[in-house]
Amino acid sequence: MVPLQVLWAKVAQHRANGTALAIIVPIALAGVPVYALAGGEVDFRLAAPLAVGAVFGAYLGARAVARLPELTLQRIVAVVLLIAGLKQLVVPG
Amino acid sequence: MLLTDVLLVLAGFFAGAVSGVLGVGGGLIFVPALTLGAGLGQTTAQGTSLAAIVPTSLVGALTANREGNVLRSGLVLMAIVGAVGAVAGAALALVLPTAVLTRVFGAFLIVSAWGLWRR
Numbered sequence: 001m002v003p004l005q006v007l008w009a010k011v012a013q014h015r016a017n018g019t020a021l022a023i024i025v026p027i028a029l030a031g032v033p034v035y036a037l038a039g040g041e042v043d044f045r046l047a048a049p050l051a052v053g054a055v056f057g058a059y060l061g062a063r064a065v066a067r068l069p070e071l072t073l074q075r076i077v078a079v080v081l082l083i084a085g086l087k088q089l090v091v092p093g
Numbered sequence: 094m095l096l097t098d099v100l101l102v103l104a105g106f107f108a109g110a111v112s113g114v115l116g117v118g119g120g121l122i123f124v125p126a127l128t129l130g131a132g133l134g135q136t137t138a139q140g141t142s143l144a145a146i147v148p149t150s151l152v153g154a155l156t157a158n159r160e161g162n163v164l165r166s167g168l169v170l171m172a173i174v175g176a177v178g179a180v181a182g183a184a185l186a187l188v189l190p191t192a193v194l195t196r197v198f199g200a201f202l203i204v205s206a207w208g209l210w211r212r
Contacts, residue, residue: 001175002116003205006212011164013209017116018157019164023175024118024150028143035140042140046131049098050123050141053105054112054149061113062156073114074209080115081206088199 002077013074014065021062100130105145113153118146 001023005016036042065073108122123142127133133141157163186194 001171003202003209005164005167005171007205007208009167011167014157014160014162015164017114018154018160018162019167019171020116021112021150021157022154022163022168023171024146025154026172027175027179028118028146028150031143032140032147035143040140041137042144043127043133043137044141044144046097046101046127046133047141047144049101050105050108050126050145051148053102053107054109054119054123054145055152057106057109057111058113058119058149058153059109059156061110062153062160062162063113064110065114066157066160066162068114074212077115078206078209081202081209084121085199085202085206088195088202 003081006074013070013077014068017065017073017077018062097131101126104130105149108145109149109153112149113156116153116157119149120146 001020002013002016005011005019006013011019032042068076104122104126105119108119108126111117111122112119120139120142123145124135124138127138127141128135154163
């Protein structure tokens with residue numbers, strides 16, 4: 001989602017990341033009941049402590065990233081994509 | 094039990110920070126934290142990760158929005174493209190072998206990385 005926005009729609013990196021987050025909300029929200037209906041289990045007891053930590057992290061991360069220069073953020077994203085891509089090729093799944 | 098919770102809160106914090114910076118849901122870290130840290134099976138870990146992604150991405154998106162980093166004009170279009178892409182991806186996964194899909198996706202990520210780096 002992020003590379004398509006930046007490379008194809010020419011959206012600035014910061015906005016591409018923030019917009020991707022906004023799109024993930026409804027997709028994940030719809031995904032939980034779909035996943036559960038399809039027979040997958042969801043352990044809300046364990047999701048709770050993860051979410052408690054994560055909302056603080058997400059707040060601080062989204063605040064901090066706003067202060068990063070565009071090029072720096074773009075290169076961080078590029079390195080993460082490269083690692084994720086290589087992982088897919090070397091150890092699929 | 095309590096120790097697991099503390100570790101999950103810490104892993105969640107780390108995942109949330111990565112989520113807020115990179116604009117990803119956080120599943121990349123949630124899933125291994127649940128399988129390796131809490132001993133869940135892969136499928137339950139994925140569903141549980143999905144549940145944790147909801148509040149994480151919500152807080153990240155609201156914060157990014159306050160920083161002026163959400164492109165509102167593109168939201169509806171992107172949501173439609175995302176939904177169509179999710180269905181198309183699921184349909185493709187039924188037709189194509191997983192090994193082919195992961196390699197195509199991996200190649201897409203590497204080409205994207207190159208495109209972003211040289212901009």
